[in-house]
Amino acid sequence: MTSHEYxxxxxxxxxxxxxxxxxxxxxxxxxxxxxxxxYRFVGDVDLxxxxxxxxxxxxxxxxxxxxxxxxxxxWIYTIAGNLARTELRKRRRRATFSMSALGLGGRELELPSxxxxxxxxxxxxxxxxxxxxxxxxxxxxxxxxxxxxxxxELSYDEISKIMKIPLGTVKSRVxxxxxxxxxxxxxLDENRRxxx
Amino acid sequence: MDCxxxxxxxxxxxxxxxxxxxxxxxxxxxxxxELCARLLAHMQKIQLHLKQGVTASLSPDFVARLQxxxxxxxxxxxxxxxxxxxxxxxGLSPASLGGLAVAAMAVLAISLSLFRPEAAPLVEPxxxxxxxxxxxxxxxxxxxxxxxxxxxDVSTGSDSLLERRDPARRDFSxxxxxxxxxxxP
Numbered sequence: 394m395t396s397h398e399y400x401x402x403x404x405x406x407x408x409x410x411x412x413x414x415x416x417x418x419x420x421x422x423x424x425x426x427x428x429x430x431x432y433r434f435v436g437d438v439d440l441x442x443x444x445x446x447x448x449x450x451x452x453x454x455x456x457x458x459x460x461x462x463x464x465x466x467x468w469i470y471t472i473a474g475n476l477a478r479t480e481l482r483k484r485r486r487r488a489t490f491s492m493s494a495l496g497l498g499g500r501e502l503e504l505p506s507x508x509x510x511x512x513x514x515x516x517x518x519x520x521x522x523x524x525x526x527x528x529x530x531x532x533x534x535x536x537x538x539x540x541x542x543x544x545x546e547l548s549y550d551e552i553s554k555i556m557k558i559p560l561g562t563v564k565s566r567v568x569x570x571x572x573x574x575x576x577x578x579x580x581l582d583e584n585r586r587x588x589x
Numbered sequence: 590m591d592c593x594x595x596x597x598x599x600x601x602x603x604x605x606x607x608x609x610x611x612x613x614x615x616x617x618x619x620x621x622x623e624l625c626a627r628l629l630a631h632m633q634k635i636q637l638h639l640k641q642g643v644t645a646s647l648s649p650d651f652v653a654r655l656q657x658x659x660x661x662x663x664x665x666x667x668x669x670x671x672x673x674x675x676x677x678x679x680g681l682s683p684a685s686l687g688g689l690a691v692a693a694m695a696v697l698a699i700s701l702s703l704f705r706p707e708a709a710p711l712v713e714p715x716x717x718x719x720x721x722x723x724x725x726x727x728x729x730x731x732x733x734x735x736x737x738x739x740x741x742d743v744s745t746g747s748d749s750l751l752e753r754r755d756p757a758r759r760d761f762s763x764x765x766x767x768x769x770x771x772x773x774p
Binding site: 417420421424425428432433438441442445446449450453454520521524539540543544546549564567568571572574575578579 | 636
């Protein structure tokens with residue numbers, strides 16, 4: 394039986410029993426998803442990688458904290474989200490965190506495209522930067538739900554467990570977050586047009 | 590349905606969560622309102638872009654660096670801690686850890702009950718009055734002494750453990766005793 398046949402919950406149980414290869418399998422399964430989640434959250438590649446490493450170290454050292462009453466993905470996203478939020482708060486307190494520091498200033502908003510010509514790829518990069526910039530302007534509680542829902546494509550139920558808020562609150566928060574994101578991107582687009 | 594209702598339901602529409610009746614009314618509004626149609630189209634495009642993922646990617650040596658960090662982090666921890674978390678080591682089960690925690694709490698509770706300081710009585714015990722003899726004697730304050738305040742010092746009498754540990758509490762307690770004695774007829 395290959396490890397792909399095990400569920401995440403079975404793998405963490407095996408790791409709790411001392412099987413280190415189960416841990417490495419979990420790392421393989423989650424590293425890219427979590428990286429994209431954290432990157433969308435903090436907007437910085439190096440910081441996202443550091444926080445991902447912290448998350449995975451925490452899973453290793455606190456493996457017995459996991460109980461099978463929750464999905465493993467809920468647990469690991471909770472750890473990653475908490476670490477990312479804590480880091481952002483720390484940075485905000487130190488007043489060293491700014492979107493300009495992320496090298497995203499002055500980027501334009503373009504809509505996504507499936508065209509892969511060089512100019513379109515360039516536009517794609519710009520769009521991603523604009524989206525990232527707009528995400529950075531969302532309040533943390535809005536940013537978290539929109540990333541969990543639209544980037545990670547988690548269910549409302551799972552988001553509710555990760556954020557420890559009622560299902561109805563998740564739904565209304567996702568709606569408000571999407572509307573706010575749309576508003577921010579429209580303003581960015583309008584600014585760009587005015588500059589042109 | 591008006592534009593504000595439309596905005597409330599926009600997300601549920603994107604997630605296919607609207608009931609048949611609400612969906613029909615939503616689409617009817619969409620046909621007649623250009624502003625809402627543009628809003629929804631923009632939201633759909635943003636959502637699509639978010640789903641496409643990020644172009645940034647992890648370093649190829651990420652897992653190797655993670656393993657190295659785990660090795661160095663664990664090496665820095667004390668041996669007893671490593672035994673608890675290292676896979677393959679004779680780690681304690683969660684049940685054993687729970688037992689240890691209960692035992693530690695029991696030891697702590699016993700220690701606290703044994704070493705609990707004697708509390709100062711709030712009222713003077715019955716029968717222990719001035720007529721029976723003062724529990725302390727008053728020494729007049731000497732000029733230039735360590736107690737220039739004029740408040741009588743107390744050389745005898747038993748201070749509670751708390752009072753002996755805390756000079757401020759002791760002084761206050763002594764002054765109160767003095768005041769209560771002086772104030773009696």
